[in-house]
Amino acid sequence: MKDEKEQLAERFEEHRGHLRAVAYRMLGSLSEAEDAVQETWLRLSRSDTSDVHNLGGWLTTVTGRVCLDMLRSRRTRREEPMDAYETFVPDPVVGSLDRVDPEHEVLQADAVGLALLVVMETLEPAERLAFVLHDMFAVPFDDIAPIVDRSTAATRQLASRARRRVQGSAPAPDPDLTRQKQAVDAFLAASRGGDFEALLSVLDPEVVLRADAGALAVGVAASKQVRGRQSVAEGAFMFRQFSQYARPVLVNGSVGLLTVVDGKAVSVMGVTVVDGKITGMYILSDPERLARLDLVA
Structure with missing residues (x-):
């Protein structure tokens, strides 16, 4: 019979692909996304989740919080000149035109293009979090607000500001x-x-x-x-x-x-x-x- 830790690990694995997709959109880096997902697992394994009724939602917000910390740390330590953004290219998710690798399937589904990720790199960390969690993963503003330490109304404003910048800068590619x-x-x-x-x-x-x-x-x-x-x-x-x-x-x-x-x-x-x-x-x-x-x- 499986012990409680094994059962928790199995439940976490059910959500890993989704969490990796959240983290990749937040960070634009596949390796950092993996680090964020691993940190989410560590936080889950140390937490009492007996009163958590929606584990997927809980894990998504934890991953968002981890990514927000990573974005803020990245900005603090970044020493590149201001024009470094001009040449920034996010980690690409590469797959076959004939078949989609199962490992990348969640990332490719509703794929976010490199052009959009480049624009998102210009957003403030809190703006990016609000935009990604709400607009891409339908997380309610009430759940996002505590992560960014803002009111629900202020969090909605963060997402709105990010949305305007994204819509004004990222071209709409031909979907065919x-x-x-x-x-x-x-x-x-x-x-x-x-x-x-x-x-x-x-x-x-x-x-x-x-x-x-x-x-x-x-x-x-x-x-x-x-x-x-x-x-x-x-x-x-x-x-x-x-x-x-x-x-x-x-x-x-x-x-x-x-x-x-x-x-x-x-x-x-x-x-x-x-x-x-x-x-x-x-x-x-x-x-x-x-x-x-x-x-x-």
């Missing part, structure tokens, strides 16, 4: 994967063929590219932000020799590219497609972060 893939395939074909005009034709005039190569990046691979069709196409043209190693994958629920050279992932690119044109490109090529993502099967 087939149309997304057509744009990505056209970009890849133009890059492989060295066809500069074709590259220009698939890019939106106001396209923005973010390349996050990590703190130790040097030379041409350094982290940067590039704006405008001409400049983005010139960059893609310069690195076209790597396009032969790229293949389409799912990146946060949308079609993107994974580039693998000699069995090692060297970059992941998330793409935002609107009206058949690429409006946003989010390239993660930081070797340390890519290694932690375990991308090559």
Whole structure:
């Protein structure tokens, strides 16, 4: 017969995928999300939950509190210059276009795109918590208010402020994967063929590219932000020799590219497609972060 601790652990595992999805949306980092979920388990194992009637709700709010502490700590210790945000790319959730890995299924369901995660990085920690828990996971404001130490009305204001910023900044991508893939395939074909005009034709005039190569990046691979069709196409043209190693994958629920050279992932690119044109490109090529993502099967 299972003891009480084993039963509690089994009940927690039933909620792990959901909690990981909450933490990922809060933190934009898969490794930090795992740490937050583990901390939630530790807090559960030390708590008396005999009077908890909704364990899922209790765990969700605890995970939110843990993530809020992590966001605040991250801001306190962050020493990057102010323009570091300009090149920030969250950890991508990468999957096959043909099948969804069960481990990523909860993250991919109702997937949050990289563009949205980038905008959410500009929110204050309490704003992000209110927005994620209420707008994405339908947690009542009455339950969120104690976490941020605000009144229910003030917590509602936090979410409203975050919502306005998100809606004003994050583009609404084309939800059709087939149309997304057509744009990505056209970009890849133009890059492989060295066809500069074709590259220009698939890019939106106001396209923005973010390349996050990590703190130790040097030379041409350094982290940067590039704006405008001409400049983005010139960059893609310069690195076209790597396009032969790229293949389409799912990146946060949308079609993107994974580039693998000699069995090692060297970059992941998330793409935002609107009206058949690429409006946003989010390239993660930081070797340390890519290694932690375990991308090559």
